[in-house]
Amino acid sequence: VVAMLTGIDNSEYTPLQQVSSSIAQTLTRDKKYEVLKAKLAGSSIDQIASSNGVEVVAFDNVKMNDYSVASLVMEPRVAGAIAHTAQTGAVSAPVKGYSNAVVFVVDEITKSETQTAEAEKVRLQASSENVASQMSVAALQSIAEIEDLRGQYF
Incomplete structure (x- = not known):
């Protein structure tokens, strides 16, 4: 692991200017959800899809520890909601x-099963190793001072 300390902040709260974009994204996402929640009312999944101009995407074998479902990348809330469903054949509430x-x-x-x-320990270890290797390359690239000299040679 390659790490670099960029600063020490002992204050109790993070300054507003540092978190304002994150707060704005969260509020925007919540507002969009409320708008979409009203649009997602319907008696069947096909009716909901056609009235919103989207297509139904099939999925299978969703487990509680999945992070994504079908084409939805990094949507653990959706995977968790599907995995916790106890009733078959009913349209879910919007997630x-x-x-x-x-x-x-x-x-x-x-x-x-x-x-x-x-087994969970092995899975988490493998996942952590994968993420660490990806993040270490990204960290090295972000701090590297690379000068592009290809123009001098070609």
């Missing part, structure tokens, strides 16, 4: 994701 609102219908529920602590 607020990071970038959208989702409704779904679960056709079949399959009882999964019990997850052991050791």
Whole structure:
């Protein structure tokens, strides 16, 4: 792991100018969800899709520890909502994701095998190693002082 300390802030709260963009994004996402929630009312998934100009996307084998579902990348709330569904055949209430609102219908529920602590430990270790290797390259690239001299040679 390559890390670099850029500053020490011992204050109790983060200054507003540092978090204002994050707050604005959260408020915008919440407002968009409220608008989409009203649009996602309907009796069937096909009716909801056609009235909103989107297509129904099939998914399968969603588990509680999944981070994404079908084409929805990094939507753990959606995966969790699907995994916690106890009723089949009913249109769900809208679920607020990071970038959208989702409704779904679960056709079949399959009882999964019990997850052991050791298996989860191995999965988390592999995931952490993958993220660490990706982030270390990004960190090195961001602090590197690279001068492009290709124009001198070509």
